[in-house]
Amino acid sequence: xxxxxxxxxxxxxxxxxxxxxxxxxxxxxxxxxxxxxxxxxxxxxxxxxxxxxxxxxxxxxxxxxxxxxxxxxxxxxxxxxxxxxxxxxxxxxxxxxxxxxxxxxxxxxxxxxxxxxxxxxxxxxxxxxxxxxxxxxxxxxxxxxxxxxxxxxxxxxxxxxxxxxxxxxxxxxxxxxxxxxxxxxxxxxxxxxxxxxxxxxxxxxxxxxxxxxxxxxxxxxxxxxxxxxxxxxxxxxxxxxxxxxxxxx
Amino acid sequence: xxxxxxxxxxxxxxxxxxxxxxxxxxxxxxxxxxxxxxxxxxxxxxxxxxxxxxxxxxxxxxxxxxxxxxxxxxxxxxxxxxxxxxxxxxxxxxxxxxxxxxxxxxxxxxxxxxxxxxxxxxxxxxxxxxxxxxxxxxxxxxxxxxxxxxxxxxxxxxxxxxxxxxxxxxxxxxxxxxxxxxxxxxxxxxxxxxxxxxxxxxxxxxxxxxxxxxxxxxxxxxxxxxxxxxxxxxxxxxxxxxxxxxxxxxxxxxxxxxxxxxxxxxxxxxxxxxxxxxxxxxxxxxxxxxxxxxxxxxxxxxxxxxxxxxxxxxxxxxxxxxxxxxxxxxxxxxxxxxxxxxxxxxxxxxxxxxxxxxxxxxxxxxxxxxxxxxxxxxxxxxxxxxxxxxxxxxxxxxxxxxxxxxxxxxxxxxxxxxxxxxxxxxxxxxxxxxxxxxxxxxxxxxxxxxxxxxxxxxxxxx
Numbered sequence: 001x002x003x004x005x006x007x008x009x010x011x012x013x014x015x016x017x018x019x020x021x022x023x024x025x026x027x028x029x030x031x032x033x034x035x036x037x038x039x040x041x042x043x044x045x046x047x048x049x050x051x052x053x054x055x056x057x058x059x060x061x062x063x064x065x066x067x068x069x070x071x072x073x074x075x076x077x078x079x080x081x082x083x084x085x086x087x088x089x090x091x092x093x094x095x096x097x098x099x100x101x102x103x104x105x106x107x108x109x110x111x112x113x114x115x116x117x118x119x120x121x122x123x124x125x126x127x128x129x130x131x132x133x134x135x136x137x138x139x140x141x142x143x144x145x146x147x148x149x150x151x152x153x154x155x156x157x158x159x160x161x162x163x164x165x166x167x168x169x170x171x172x173x174x175x176x177x178x179x180x181x182x183x184x185x186x187x188x189x190x191x192x193x194x195x196x197x198x199x200x201x202x203x204x205x206x207x208x209x210x211x212x213x214x215x216x217x218x219x220x221x222x223x224x225x226x227x228x229x230x231x232x233x234x235x236x237x238x239x240x241x242x243x244x245x246x247x248x249x
Numbered sequence: 250x251x252x253x254x255x256x257x258x259x260x261x262x263x264x265x266x267x268x269x270x271x272x273x274x275x276x277x278x279x280x281x282x283x284x285x286x287x288x289x290x291x292x293x294x295x296x297x298x299x300x301x302x303x304x305x306x307x308x309x310x311x312x313x314x315x316x317x318x319x320x321x322x323x324x325x326x327x328x329x330x331x332x333x334x335x336x337x338x339x340x341x342x343x344x345x346x347x348x349x350x351x352x353x354x355x356x357x358x359x360x361x362x363x364x365x366x367x368x369x370x371x372x373x374x375x376x377x378x379x380x381x382x383x384x385x386x387x388x389x390x391x392x393x394x395x396x397x398x399x400x401x402x403x404x405x406x407x408x409x410x411x412x413x414x415x416x417x418x419x420x421x422x423x424x425x426x427x428x429x430x431x432x433x434x435x436x437x438x439x440x441x442x443x444x445x446x447x448x449x450x451x452x453x454x455x456x457x458x459x460x461x462x463x464x465x466x467x468x469x470x471x472x473x474x475x476x477x478x479x480x481x482x483x484x485x486x487x488x489x490x491x492x493x494x495x496x497x498x499x500x501x502x503x504x505x506x507x508x509x510x511x512x513x514x515x516x517x518x519x520x521x522x523x524x525x526x527x528x529x530x531x532x533x534x535x536x537x538x539x540x541x542x543x544x545x546x547x548x549x550x551x552x553x554x555x556x557x558x559x560x561x562x563x564x565x566x567x568x569x570x571x572x573x574x575x576x577x578x579x580x581x582x583x584x585x586x587x588x589x590x591x592x593x594x595x596x597x598x599x600x601x602x603x604x605x606x607x608x609x610x611x612x613x614x615x616x617x618x619x620x621x622x623x624x625x626x627x628x629x630x631x632x633x634x635x636x637x638x639x640x641x642x643x644x645x646x647x648x649x650x651x652x653x654x655x656x657x658x659x660x661x662x663x664x665x666x667x668x669x670x671x672x673x674x675x676x677x678x679x680x681x682x683x684x685x686x687x688x689x690x691x692x693x694x695x696x697x698x699x700x701x702x703x704x705x706x707x708x709x710x711x
Binding site for chain 1: 427532
């Protein structure tokens with residue numbers, strides 16, 4: 001059962017899904033789209049041309065988009081704490097929903113949709129059906145400057161962060177250049193987690209959600225990578241971490 | 250839409266195009282700002298290479314009364330050079346973000362030009378005579394041997410070929426940590442404001458070593474930053490009033506008499522969001538890229554990604570009019586986000602004066618004709634007539650370059666069957682964007698900048 005039409009208000013009439021069967025086939029999961037948008041946004045935040053100061057307005061708008069997605073993901077339970085004191089039944093439901101997230105896009109058509117948000121256009125959807133190649137083409141076509149700095153908005157950056165962060169971003173770019181990863185999550189799989197400790201010293205705006213990540217990811221696995229638990233754990237950890245590093249003063 | 254049928258409607262014809270013909274665009278030639286001076290005789294452009302080119306309108310030719318004077322190059326100079334900020338290890342771009350003319354007070358012309366960090370006041374003056382016949386100097390400037398001086402003569406001015414010189418008279422530097430997006434000259438013609446992403450400063454044109462900070466929205470903790478300043482402008486008549494727009498789609502009107510630091514706005518203009526159009530891109534497309542007061546000062550116009558809005562300064566809760574520039578892009582926002590086009594900053598402008606004589610009719614119209622103009626993709630630009638509520642889409646392209654031939658209106662087919670002469674959304678070239686347009690202050694002459702060419706159109710005179 002899914003809610004037809006709610007999230008598609010902005011589409012052309014002709015392209016609306018008419019029948020249930022057609023609807024199931026044509027709607028890749030909203031969550032998958034949302035995740036791709038999140039990944040794309042993070043890549044945009046990182047891959048700036050750092051010889052010239054990045055555009056602050058653009059960075060703020062992208063960061064706000066990232067925050068919006070994360071808030072929504074927190075609310076609808078895809079970014080949740082397994083250890084909450086909820087009833088057994090409720091947590092079972094949540095487990096199911098995250099499980100669905102990990103299935104292939106065809107299976108995900110059956111899950112409940114979040115109303116009101118998410119008008120992704122048809123072009124985007126058809127690209128998703130091609131296996132997420134859209135995100136990768138973005139990443140690989142952007143030029144990768146080697147001399148990065150870790151600070152987007154305030155340039156009074158502590159020098160000691162540079163080396164660690166530089167190293168992790170270099171790894172990210174090596175991954176971009178060498179492999180053709182199926183999802184952006186793979187990028188973070190090789191990142192050294194040891195400086196996550198540094199992260200706990202920095203004041204983070206996502207301190208609420210941060211606690212949940214380590215615990216919540218037992219059942220969360222990447223859609224394409226079955227070796228997955230550690231990938232996803234580092235994925236979401238570093239997702240937060242990178243956004244924090246990027247906004248640190 | 251406006252077409253050949255309307256009685257008082259303007260019929261736009263191609264007049265001139267300036268710039269390189271070939272498709273290979275040199276980065277430095279990308280036009281970044283266009284501005285007429287107060288009389289309309291001069292038209293200035295700034296480019297990414299830090300150069301300013303000023304065109305001058307020829308005096309009207311008595312024999313060619315059917316067309317207004319052409320614009321030809323008057324002066325070209327390098328306004329800003331690339332710099333390097335050693336503290337941050339970053340380059341400072343020489344790209345000219347804005348040019349604003351001062352009203353003319355004497356024979357020379359003055360303009361302010363700014364890049365991301367530094368504003369400069371340039372004096373453009375003409376020299377058409379030079380002194381000749383010095384006693385102590387040769388013609389080439391070398392000093393004569395005093396023993397050879399046997400007579401006394403008075404140097405005289407003799408005519409020479411016209412030379413236009415630009416010299417920097419003031420340099421207003423080191424006042425902006427973030428990138429300057431706007432400059433605006435006050436109606437007192439003594440002060441001006443400069444706005445960057447987080448702060449607005451007030452300057453006196455004569456004083457370069459001091460400026461007053463009048464708006465500061467930088468949060469104590471930069472991690473809490475969610476909103477930046479995108480544009481600012483002084484009110485055309487009230488020298489203590491200015492507005493600034495934000496990336497969240499709000500406009501704040503401030504009065505400098507209220508306090509030294511205008512932290513609290515006098516008015517806040519914001520339209521409530523339409524919940525049916527809500528998406529992850531709602532905030533991005535609500536970000537205001539330009540704000541312009543009307544000449545009367547009663548209204549202001551804002552440009553966000555998909556629309557142009559006219560606000561009455563007396564009504565804060567919603568605009569009085571909203572014009573859709575390219576609503577067909579709403580379903581493409583995700584692709585436009587991916588290719589970064591969603592961050593393009595389009596400008597907008599009002600027609601020359603609120604009261605215009607209609608050249609195409611036999612009597613002067615009492616109703617002021619108010620038209621607003623803005624750019625779009627595929628080298629299209631749009632005009633909206635506030636009185637008739639009609640709109641038109643035109644294209645700046647070399648294919649339409651027959652002078653005195655009326656431009657053909659364009660239409661984009663959003664969906665369904667594409668009619669003849671329509672262009673489908675998927676065929677639009679998103680690399681051909683018109684971000685900068687300007688309207689002559691007195692006549693129906695417009696300047697439209699494509700990536701590296703400047704088009705001049707004028708209305709068809711009978």
